[in-house]
Amino acid sequence: AEVVILENEHSAGDLAASYILAAIAEHPDVVLGLATGSSPASTYAALTRRVRAEGTDVSGVRGFALDEYVGLPAEHPESYREVIRREVIQPIGLDPARIHVPNGDIATIAEASGAFEQAIAEAGGVEIQLLGIGASGHIGFNEPGSSLASVTRVKTLTEKTRNDNARFFDRLDDVPTHCITQGIGTILRARRLILLAFGEGKAHALAAAVEGPVSASIPASAIQLHPHVTVIVDEAAASHLQ
Numbered sequence: 001a002e003v004v005i006l007e008n009e010h011s012a013g014d015l016a017a018s019y020i021l022a023a024i025a026e027h028p029d030v031v032l033g034l035a036t037g038s039s040p041a042s043t044y045a046a047l048t049r050r051v052r053a054e055g056t057d058v059s060g061v062r063g064f065a066l067d068e069y070v071g072l073p074a075e076h077p078e079s080y081r082e083v084i085r086r087e088v089i090q091p092i093g094l095d096p097a098r099i100h101v102p103n104g105d106i107a108t109i110a111e112a113s114g115a116f117e118q119a120i121a122e123a124g125g126v127e128i129q130l131l132g133i134g135a136s137g138h139i140g141f142n143e144p145g146s147s148l149a150s151v152t153r154v155k156t157l158t159e160k161t162r163n164d165n166a167r168f169f170d171r172l173d174d175v176p177t178h179c180i181t182q183g184i185g186t187i188l189r190a191r192r193l194i195l196l197a198f199g200e201g202k203a204h205a206l207a208a209a210v211e212g213p214v215s216a217s218i219p220a221s222a223i224q225l226h227p228h229v230t231v232i233v234d235e236a237a238a239s240h241l242q
């Protein structure tokens with residue numbers, strides 16, 4: 001992977017946004033892979049600023065989110081459907097009909113995984129996939145032990161991940177126990193990966209992902225199998241790299 005170490009999250013967001021804007025300029029109906037959580041926030045902020053300043057037409061942009069909690073009401077403010085609407089679609093001005101989030105509704109969960117994979121395939125695949133990395137080494141919600149060939153499916157969240165994400169909920173008990181996530185195989189089919197990581201809490205997982213053996217124990221290490229990966233990090237996240 002190409003590793004770019006920048007002084008702060010702000011510059012990292014500017015760089016990632018510039019890659020995305022170049023892709024939009026080339027293909028106005030580009031298919032983006034959207035991560036949620038803290039890591040892509042500066043990228044979405046930079047995209048919002050530049051799209052407004054430059055008057056970029058983003059009406060054709062398509063997108064697929066990485067994952068969703070299972071069993072939260074769709075209108076729950078921390079459902080990724082809502083997070084993507086609030087933090088990505090609204091500020092950047094994307095067309096909500098073109099942005100897809102896996103359906104975590106328990107009533108239809110049996111069909112949701114296949115439907116999501118099919119929708120990505122029918123869109124022609126993801127051009128640029130944004131990724132964060134969990135302290136456990138997960139990408140998407142592919143926790144350690146996930147098959148490197150996995151596709152979209154329901155997974156159990158680890159206690160570590162539930163604890164890490166408790167900051168978005170009132171209480172730990174409110175954090176869902178299950179999720180639906182794109183698989184590692186799904187992620188690897190994107191034509192370009194951009195992995196963002198900031199802060200010392202990511203340093204260990206990032207070094208294992210970039211320099212360690214490729215292993216299901218560190219699902220993010222699967223990025224080493226991909227021919228076009230850009231890892232954009234700050235000094236703290238890079239501190240365990242050789």
Ligand code: F6R
Nearest residue numbers: 035036037038039132133134140
């Ligand atoms: C989010 C996702 C996760 C996060 C990861 C890091 O859609 O798939 O893999 O990217 O848990 O989360 P943050 O960025 O909040 O530290």
